[in-house]
Amino acid sequence: MSDQGTTVAASSAPPAPPSGPPPKVTNRGRSTDPIDSSNFDSTEVPEFEPFGLPGPRGFPPLTEFLDIFSVDMIKRQDEINKQQHHTDFFNSADLVVRRGQEFQVKITFNRPYNPAKDKFAVEFVIGTSPHFSKGTYIPVFPNKERETTWDGRIVNNSGNVVTIGVTPAANCIVGKYHMYVAVMTPFGIRRTRKDDSRNLYILFNPWAKDDAVFLDDETERQECVLNEMGIIYHGAFDDIAERTWNYGQFNYGVLDACLYIMDRAQMPITNRGDPVKVTRKASAMLNSRDDDGVLVGNWSGDYTYGVAPTSWTGSTDILISYLRSKMPVCYAQCWVYAAVFNSFLRCLGIPARVVTNYYSAHDNDGNLKTDIILEESGRIDRNRTRDSIWNYHCWNECYMSRPDLPAGFGGWQVVDATPQETSDGLYRCGPASVMAIKHGHTCYPFDAAFVFAEVNSDVVFYTRSKEGTLEPVKVNRTHVGRMVLTKAPGTTTRRDITDQYKFPEGSVEERTVLEKAEEYGCKREKSDPLPADVELVLPSLEVSIGDDFELSLEFINKSDEERNMDIYISGSVVFYTGVTSAEFLFRNPTVTVGPKKRVKELVLVEEKYYMKHLVEQANLNFIVTGKVKETGQIVSEMKVVTLHNPRLIVTVSGGGRVSEEMTATVEFTNPFNFNLEGVYVRMEGPGLMLPKLKYYSLIPAGSSLIWVEYFTPLRAGNSRVIATLDCPALRQVHGLASVNIAP
C-alpha cells in the first residue's frame, strides 16, 4: 500500500460534466410499475390465453367448447339497466350504470349453456395495467364457486341465450370499463375481441346502501344528482339575486369530459372509487392554477380573449371545450367554478349542491380576523386595509361518508374549486365536513379551518398611531358569514342553511365552538372594546342601475349628553370580491346629536358619479366611519348596494310536448342613453336546448333586439329556458322562461 510505485496520482481537476440541462431521470430503481392514471388508454387482453405450452402440433381444436355469437349490453334508454340505475337521462350510446346495484347482460352462444359442464366468465377491465389485486381486472362468474368482489348470477338461461346479472362492488373504481366474455377450456381462456360496443361506465350510486355516497332521501337525490337546472344565489344578504344555471351533466360528451379531468390530473385509477380523493383532486383540477385544469380565473374586468364569467348560461360549453381543446377555458369567477364543479359531481353520481355564503372572509389563511385600518382621525386608510371580505362567495357541498375521520363527520362536505391564496400548497379546498365546521373541529382534514374562517371571522377596526402601532377600537363579530343559502330540493325556492354551519349568534354553543377553534390555532382578536354610545344605521336599499338615489344615515345617541362627530362617508365601486375599483363619492359632514335623540343625514348619490366607474357586478360599497369628539369612540357601518340590472324578456310558445318543436324568444331594449357595443347573447335550457350564442356588434341607445330560436324538448317535466346578455359596458343581464313539458 505504501509502495509509491503503484499509488495512483490524482488528476488536478475532475472532467467537466457535459453541459446543458440534466437528462430525464428514469424510475428504474425506484419502483417497478408506472402508475396507472389513464382511463382512456387501455391494454387489450389477449383473445387466447394458453395455460401451458402447446403440444408439438399446436393447440387442439376448441370446437367442443362454448363459442360466443353476440353480446347485448341492454343499454337503450328505455330498457331495464338505465331505468333501474337512474341513468336514462344520459345522452350516451353506451351502457351507464351505478355501482353496488345489479345490471344485466345477454350473451348468445352457439349452443345452449350447460351449467354443469361449461365454464365462462364476464371480465371487466379498466386502465392500462389491469390487475386483480388492484381492482382494475374483475372476473365475474355466473355461480358462487369462486369468491370474487363483484357478484354474478344467471338471471335467465333459455335456448342459446344466457342473461347474466352483475353487481359491481359498492366501492369499485368509477370510470369507463371494457367487458370481455371469456370461456374456460382445459387449454386456456378464449375471450371476445375488444369492441367499443361493450364499453360501459360505472358511476357512484347514492341509491346503494353500501356506497360511500349513499343518500337516504329520494327528494335530495332527485335534486342533487338528477336535476340539471340549478339556481345560484348572489347579490347581498338583504337584497338577494339569483341566476339560473344549466349544469348539463347528462349532455353528450360531459361524462367523458369529467373522466378526462381525472386523467389530466394523472389521478391513479385505483383512487377513483373513493369520493374523498375524487372530490379533493377535482377541487384542484377545476381551476387552471398548478395543473392546467378546467377554468382560468379572471377578476380583472377585461375578458377580451375569452368569455366573461357573467356571460355563461351553463357548464356544457365549458366542459366540452376543455375535452376537445385540452386547454383551460377562459374565464371564471367563483360561481362558475362552483357550477362546473357541481356538474362534475352530479355527472359522476356524487350528490352535490352549490351554496352561497354572504360576506365571506377570504385569503386570511384560516385565521379569524379581518382587519380594517383607520387613521387617527377615524377615516379609513385604504392603503393599509386589505380587502378580504367577499360580498358573497359560492362553493359546493357534496354528500359522502368520511371513513378517514371519526364517526359523525360524514354527510355534507365543503369543496371549493375557486383558487384561494392558501390551501396547503395547491389551489384547492376540501372536502371539509360541514359538521366539523359547525362544531369547531378544525383539525380534521381537509381545510376545515379555512372554511371555518370564511363563515366565522371577526371584522376588527384598528386605529393606527403615527408611530405605526395599531389599537383595536371596534370588533364586529356578526358581519362575516351572514347567511348561507342553497336551492331547496324539488322547488325553485331557496333554503337558508346557515344553521348547518353555525350555532345561533350569541348562544353558549357558539362561544364554545369559537374557543375550540382558537385552541386549534385560529388566531382571533381577544380585546373587546366598549361599543360606542352612538349607533349608526344604514337601511337596506333596492336601486336600479342608472338611477339616482338617496343614502340615509341614521345616528342614534343612547347617552344622556350631546354627541358631536366628524363623519367620513366613502362610496366606492367594488368587485364582488370586496376589492375596491374606484372611490366615487366622499363626504365629511359634522353631525351633532342631542341626548337620547336620533338624527338623519341624507346623501344624494347621483348616477353621474358612479356609472362611469362600474365593474361587472355593479356593487356600490359605502363605508361610514367617524370619531365621537367627546369620548374618542369609533362609529362605523358598512353597506353594499347591489344595482339591479335590466332584464331580458324570454317567452316560449308552441308545442309543450316531448319531441314537438317550440319557439323561444329573447327580447331586450337598451335602456341607457349610450350605445352598447360587442354584445353576446346566450340561451340554453336543460333537456330543451343546447347552448346557443348570438353576437350583436351594436345596440344603439333605446333600441331593441329580438332573437327567435326553435327547439325540440328531449324529455318531460319542468325546466327553464335561460338567457344572458353580456358586453363590456353591461354585464350580468339575465332572463328566463319556465316551461312544463308533457310526455
Added chain:
Amino acid sequence: MSDQGTTVAASSAPPAPPSGPPPKVTNRGRSTDPIDSSNFDSTEVPEFEPFGLPGPRGFPPLTEFLDIFSVDMIKRQDEINKQQHHTDFFNSADLVVRRGQEFQVKITFNRPYNPAKDKFAVEFVIGTSPHFSKGTYIPVFPNKERETTWDGRIVNNSGNVVTIGVTPAANCIVGKYHMYVAVMTPFGIRRTRKDDSRNLYILFNPWAKDDAVFLDDETERQECVLNEMGIIYHGAFDDIAERTWNYGQFNYGVLDACLYIMDRAQMPITNRGDPVKVTRKASAMLNSRDDDGVLVGNWSGDYTYGVAPTSWTGSTDILISYLRSKMPVCYAQCWVYAAVFNSFLRCLGIPARVVTNYYSAHDNDGNLKTDIILEESGRIDRNRTRDSIWNYHCWNECYMSRPDLPAGFGGWQVVDATPQETSDGLYRCGPASVMAIKHGHTCYPFDAAFVFAEVNSDVVFYTRSKEGTLEPVKVNRTHVGRMVLTKAPGTTTRRDITDQYKFPEGSVEERTVLEKAEEYGCKREKSDPLPADVELVLPSLEVSIGDDFELSLEFINKSDEERNMDIYISGSVVFYTGVTSAEFLFRNPTVTVGPKKRVKELVLVEEKYYMKHLVEQANLNFIVTGKVKETGQIVSEMKVVTLHNPRLIVTVSGGGRVSEEMTATVEFTNPFNFNLEGVYVRMEGPGLMLPKLKYYSLIPAGSSLIWVEYFTPLRAGNSRVIATLDCPALRQVHGLASVNIAP
C-alpha cells in the same frame, strides 16, 4: 320594443377572438395586495416620514432632537448575543439570534439620551411590504408606554451610549430582518439609512419556553440543533451499517440557502413563524418534483450528469450549489433527502434528527397491505408482484407543539422529503405526529396514515389461479417496520426508537391500534390463513463484496408426518428500494423432512454469479417459497444480504488544537481483479474542513491511492473527518477518523 325599425339585427357570427395563448391575467379585482413571499427583496423605509405638510419654508431644522451617530449590533462570536443565543457556531458576519429571548444593541447618539424628553424606537422590518398587523414591521420602544408585541428596555444609559434590550415575540417570523433606529420629532420620524450592517437573522428557539419548538432537554438540544456531525443508519436490521454525514448547518452561506429555499417556494413571509407550515413546505421543496426544489431523485444507477447519491459526504455543497445556481442539484436518494432536510431544520433552529426504518412499506397509498403474488406452483410471479418494501428508508423527525391538533400530539413529528408516489397531490409528507402514528390516530394531518402504513403494513402472499383470482395463503404481520433507529444524543451510538412508533408485537394495544387505523379507512387483509406446520429459517449473514458464500436454509417440520416440498429459491440483485435489478440465481430443489425433524439445505452463492449485476448498494435479496405437497400450505421466507464494501482508511495527525494546522490522509487499495475508472474521492469534517474533492481517472487492480490534505480546526470538541469513494463500478465506500480538538 316591437318597432322593427329600431330592432337590432344579429350578425351571423361573432368576431374571431385574437389567436395565440390567453394573455397573463391580472389579479385586479381578486385581491389588493400581492402576497409577500421574498425574504431577500426588501423595501426601504423612508429616512424621514413627515406627520403633515411642511410649512411654507419647508421643515424647520431638527437640530434640537437626538441624532444617531452609530449603531453596534454586538454581533461578534465571542460577544454576549451569539453566546447567549447558541448561535456562535454560525460562520456569519451578521447578528444571528433566536426569538423569545433578549438580545442587545448599542446606540451612540450625538448627546446623552433623556428618557423624559427624547423619544426613539428601534424598528424591525422583513419582506417587501412591511405591515404592523402582519408582524412584518415591528417598532420596539425603550419603555412600556405603548403596547407592542416585542419587548424593549433600556439596559444601560451612560454618556451618549444607550444599550437597548429587545425580546422578539416567541412566535415571530423567522428569517432575515433589517433594523432601523427611529427618532420621533414633532414634525415626523427621522430614521437611520438602510445599511447591511444592521441586518439580523432571527431563528426558532428550542431554549425558549413559549416557542412552539421548545425542547426541555439540554442533551437533545445540543444534538438536534447544534451538532453538525450525524450518523445515518442503513444496511439491514440484522446487519446494520452506518454512514457519517456533515450536516454543516453553521457553514458560511447555509443559512442564506435555507431562507432562499422558502423564497423559492414562494412561501408567504407571514407563515414563516409557524414550524408546522415551515416543515410542511420544506418537505415539498427539498425534492425537485413539482417546484424545482433542492434535490433531483435518481435511483437509476446512471449518475453521469451529477454526483452519485452515495458519493456525498455532507449537505454544504448541495445547499450552496442550490443557492448559487438556483437549479436543482443532482442526485439524491432517501438518506440524502433526509440529511439535507436535517441541515435545513437544525439551521433554522427546529430540533431535528434523521431516523431509519428497516423494511419500509412504500407507495401503497396509506394502505396496510403489500402483496406478493405466487403462481399456483408456489413460485413467485415477478411480473405481477409490485416491489413496494424498501430494505430501509430514512426520514426526519422534528420537534414542535401541534396547536392544530388536540392536546397530546405535539413532540416528535415525521417529515419526509423523499418524493413518494402519493401524498395528497404534492411530493411531500408530514409533519405527522409520532404519537398519533403509535396510537393509530391516522385521521390527523398531515399524512399520518401514510407513515403508519410504512411501519405497520402486512406482507400478504397470494396464490393466483388460472382464471386470475387471488387467494391469500400467508400473511406476515411482522416483516414491515422491523426496527426504527436514530443516532443517540451526545454519543456516536445508535438508539432503537421502534417503541415510539408501535406497541410491542402481539400486545393488546397493538391490536387495538390496528383496528382503529382500519376504522379510519386503511385497507388491510382480513383473512388469516393457518400457518404451515413447516417453518423455514434463513440465518443472518455478513458477507464482503466479491466473496463466495453459503446460504443456509433450515426447514423445521413441526408435524408428526413426513413433509415433502417443491422449493423455489430466487436470488436477485436489488436496489435498496426493493426493486429487482436482475435475478442471478435460481434453484428448485425438492426437500423432504421427517416428522419433528430439521433439514438444512445449503446453496453456494459464487461471486461470479452476482458481481456483474451489482447496483450501488450491493444488496442481494433471496426469496424462498414453496408448497407442502401433503397440505398445500405455503412456506416462504425473505432475506436481504448486504455485501460489505472495502473501507477507506482515514488518519489524522499533528496539531489537535483550534487554529493549528493538521493533516488528514485518505488511503485506499483496489482489492478487485479489475480496474476502477472515473473515481471521485470526497473528504470533509464538521468544524474541521469544508468539502474537498479529488478525481482519479483510473485505479488499476491492486493499486493504491494516498491523498494528503491540510486543514485548520475552527473550534474545539469531538469531530470526525469523513471520506467517501465513488465510481460506477464501486459505490458506497466510506471511511472516517475521529478527532478531539482542544481549545
